[in-house]
Amino acid sequence: MKSILLRQSQKRFFNLLKYSCFILPFVFICRISFAQLPDGHQEFILEHDDLQRKFIIYLPSAYDNEQEIPLVIAIHGGGGSAEGSIHYFELTQKAEEEKFIIAYPQGFAIKVLGKNFGSWNGGNCCGPALKNNIDDVGFIRKMILQIEKDFKVDPKRVYATGMSNGAIMSYALACELSDKIAAIAPVGSIGHYKQCEPQYPVPVLHIHGIDDPCAVYEGCTDCQGCSAKFMKSMGLKFKENRMDVESVTSFLDKHRQINGCSYVTKETFKNKGATCLEYQNCDNNADVILCSVKGLGHTWPGRTTYSAKSCDFRPNGFLCRSWINSVGQLNQDINANDMIWEFFQNHPKNY
Numbered sequence: 001m002k003s004i005l006l007r008q009s010q011k012r013f014f015n016l017l018k019y020s021c022f023i024l025p026f027v028f029i030c031r032i033s034f035a036q037l038p039d040g041h042q043e044f045i046l047e048h049d050d051l052q053r054k055f056i057i058y059l060p061s062a063y064d065n066e067q068e069i070p071l072v073i074a075i076h077g078g079g080g081s082a083e084g085s086i087h088y089f090e091l092t093q094k095a096e097e098e099k100f101i102i103a104y105p106q107g108f109a110i111k112v113l114g115k116n117f118g119s120w121n122g123g124n125c126c127g128p129a130l131k132n133n134i135d136d137v138g139f140i141r142k143m144i145l146q147i148e149k150d151f152k153v154d155p156k157r158v159y160a161t162g163m164s165n166g167a168i169m170s171y172a173l174a175c176e177l178s179d180k181i182a183a184i185a186p187v188g189s190i191g192h193y194k195q196c197e198p199q200y201p202v203p204v205l206h207i208h209g210i211d212d213p214c215a216v217y218e219g220c221t222d223c224q225g226c227s228a229k230f231m232k233s234m235g236l237k238f239k240e241n242r243m244d245v246e247s248v249t250s251f252l253d254k255h256r257q258i259n260g261c262s263y264v265t266k267e268t269f270k271n272k273g274a275t276c277l278e279y280q281n282c283d284n285n286a287d288v289i290l291c292s293v294k295g296l297g298h299t300w301p302g303r304t305t306y307s308a309k310s311c312d313f314r315p316n317g318f319l320c321r322s323w324i325n326s327v328g329q330l331n332q333d334i335n336a337n338d339m340i341w342e343f344f345q346n347h348p349k350n351y
Contacts, residue, residue: 038086046146048139051108055143056082058102059151060095068154070100071147072344073140075107075162075169077188078126079117082106088163088300088307094337098345101151105143107165108134122168123175123193125243136169137176144180156349161185161340163300164215167206168192174202183347185340188298189215190251201259201286203347207336208248209296210273213328217292219247252290259286274301274333285350289343297328302335 037043042057063069072095076085082104086092095102107118108129119127121134129136140160147153160181162170170184171191178198185205210217222242256263260283269276273294278287293301305311306327310319 037083038092040092041086043082044146046139046142048142049135051134051139053139053143054082054106056086056104056106057147057151058086058092058095058104060099060101062096062099063101063151065152068152070098070157070159070344071103071144071153072100072341073103073105073144073158073160073173075105075120075160075166076118077163078107078119078165080107080166081109081118084307089161089337090300090303091337094341098341100157101147101153103143103147105140107169108132108136120165120169120172122165122172122191123195125168125192126165137172140169140173141177141180154348155180157182157344159183159185159344161187164188164298171196174198174204178202182349183344185336185343187300187336188212190246190248196254196258198258200349200351201283203282203285203287203343204252204255204259205287205289205291205340205343206248206252207291207293207301207334207339209298209301209328209331210292210294211296211328212298213326214298216245217248219245219250248290248292252288255288256282259283259288261286261288269334269339272333273331276334276339285347287347291334291339293331293333295329295333296331299327299330300336301339302332302337303330304332306330 037056040058044055044057045052074085074089074091076082085104091102107120109118110128119129121129121136144158148155158180160170160173161184167186167189168191170186172193173181174184175193175196175198178200181202183203187207208217216223221244223245256279261279262281264280265277266280267275268278268289269291274291276289276291278289282288306323308320308323310317311323314320
């Protein structure tokens with residue numbers, strides 16, 4: 001009987017992998033399969049460090065190849081994909097309204113059950129990208145240069161945002177690519193870089209759920225993340241690397257110092273359980289803002305549905321309930337896309 005139950009749990013898990021999301025340590029995992037790209041999207045391949053690296057571009061319908069417009073780089077979480085990012089971030093409408101280009105880079109991928117699962121090397125994290133010492137900063141630099149060559153991009157308005165491992169990568173870009181990146185907006189993870197000595201201070205808008213069970217807001221010692229919990233609910237064993245993680249507030253204080261801000265903060269946003277505090281008097285308009293959201297789990301702020309397809313098909317089913325127990329709650333007290341774009345608009349490069 002025990003072996004039968006185990007096989008049933010494993011079958012549930014492998015079915016989930018077909019069209020859903022799960023979690024590795026401190027890394028958001030999203031695996032969605034798409035037969036073709038949505039309208040307006042184009043796929044590109046470039047070679048970097050003897051690897052074929054992919055990215056997807058979205059051009060707003062008003063793009064005319066004459067006026068230079070902003071570029072927003074949206075970086076998927078660990079285990080995710082460039083294709084999945086299109087649906088997860090839901091940035092297309094905002095790009096249409098505000099006329100900016102979106103780039104969805106693909107992380108270094110490994111095959112799991114015949115599917116590609118991407119990760120990013122953010123310095124001290126994460127996954128196969130870190131293990132193989134992949135030069136993801138170099139890849140994204142080359143990607144930006146290629147996009148600037150092919151399209152009309154305003155070089156003073158190139159931005160990066162990302163979820164979880166994508167947030168970690170955003171911080172790596174702020175540290176190592178400050179000559180190209182005007183501002184970043186990480187969500188759902190602090191940075192895990194080895195050092196951060198940017199050529200120029202980069203403005204930071206950080207959004208984090210106080211109730212995030214995967215990237216714990218208060219930090220933790222010997223942290224385990226959400227993976228083991230989710231795998232256990234599937235009846236599976238899962239070896240997970242543990243690590244010490246500092247609190248979000250402690251980490252943001254480092255960027256306060258990097259950007260030359262004072263200790264003084266000012267509340268810039270308040271809505272129900274969401275509060276944004278901005279450090280004052282930063283160098284060169286390189287603002288640092290922390291938005292903390294009560295009731296937000298390891299999910300994209302403003303989303304009204306979970307990214308797991310199992311929750312679309314059977315919202316009260318075992319897979320969906322296990323998924324929600326692992327990542328925590330959705331929350332609409334902040335609309336990440338609106339807030340991030342407003343922040344980007346206010347922070348072009350001024351050097």
